[in-house]
Amino acid sequence: MSDPYHKFEKLCNDIFALSSSIRSAIVIDKMGKLVAGGMRQGIKSMEDKDDSQKLYVEFALRSVMREEFDKEFGKTIYSFSEREKIKLASFPLDNSHHILRVSIEKGVDHNKIIDHILKIIGKPIIR
Numbered sequence: 001m002s003d004p005y006h007k008f009e010k011l012c013n014d015i016f017a018l019s020s021s022i023r024s025a026i027v028i029d030k031m032g033k034l035v036a037g038g039m040r041q042g043i044k045s046m047e048d049k050d051d052s053q054k055l056y057v058e059f060a061l062r063s064v065m066r067e068e069f070d071k072e073f074g075k076t077i078y079s080f081s082e083r084e085k086i087k088l089a090s091f092p093l094d095n096s097h098h099i100l101r102v103s104i105e106k107g108v109d110h111n112k113i114i115d116h117i118l119k120i121i122g123k124p125i126i127r
Contacts, residue, residue, distance in 0.1 A: 005036055011100065011120070012037030021105040023086070026045045030064060030097045032057030046085065056101075063092055063099050077123050078114060082106075089114055091121055 006025040015025035015037075024045070026037035039045050041099050046053060068077045078091045087104040095120055102117065105108050 008036035008098065014032060014120055015100070015102060015117060016040055019024075019108070019113055020102075020118075021108040022113065023105060024101075026056075026100050026101050027089050027093070028060055030060050030099070032060035053123040059079045059090060059099060063090060063104060079119065080100060080110070080114070082110075089117070091117060091123070094123075 008100065012027065014027040015093045016022055020040075023043050024037070024039045032053070034052075044050065062079070063076070066079065070076075076092055078089055080087070080089045082088075085106065086105055087106060087108075087110050089102045089104065089110070091100040091102070092098075093100055100117070100121065102113075104113055115125050
C-alpha cells in the first residue's frame with residue numbers, strides 16, 4: 001500500500017473518532033475513484049453498492065466545478081448539504097487532488113463536527 005493511502009485511511013479513522021453520528025468518511029480522487037475509507041462498521045449504506053461509484057463521480061464533478069469560481073470567491077473550504085435522511089459535507093484536500101466526503105446522521109449539531117474536521121485537515125474555521 002502506498003503512503004498516501006495510509007495517510008487517507010488515518011484521516012478517515014480520525015474523522016470516525018470525532019462522533020458516533022458520523023456514518024461514513026471517504027477520500028476520493030478528482031475522477032471519483034474511492035481512495036480510502038468507507039462506512040462506519042455496523043452501519044449499512046443507504047445506496048446500493050453499484051450506485052456508490054456514481055455518487056463518488058458526482059461529488060468529484062461538483063468539487064471540480066466549484067474551482068471555476070476560486071478567483072472570484074476564494075477557494076472552497078467545505079461544502080454542505082442537508083437532505084431529508086442525511087447530512088453530507090465535502091472538504092477539498094489541499095495540494096492532493098482529493099476530496100474528503102463525510103456523511104452525518106440527522107438530528108446532531110453538524111457545525112461542531114465540521115469545525116473539528118477543519119482542524120484535522122488544517123483549514124481555517126470561518127463563521
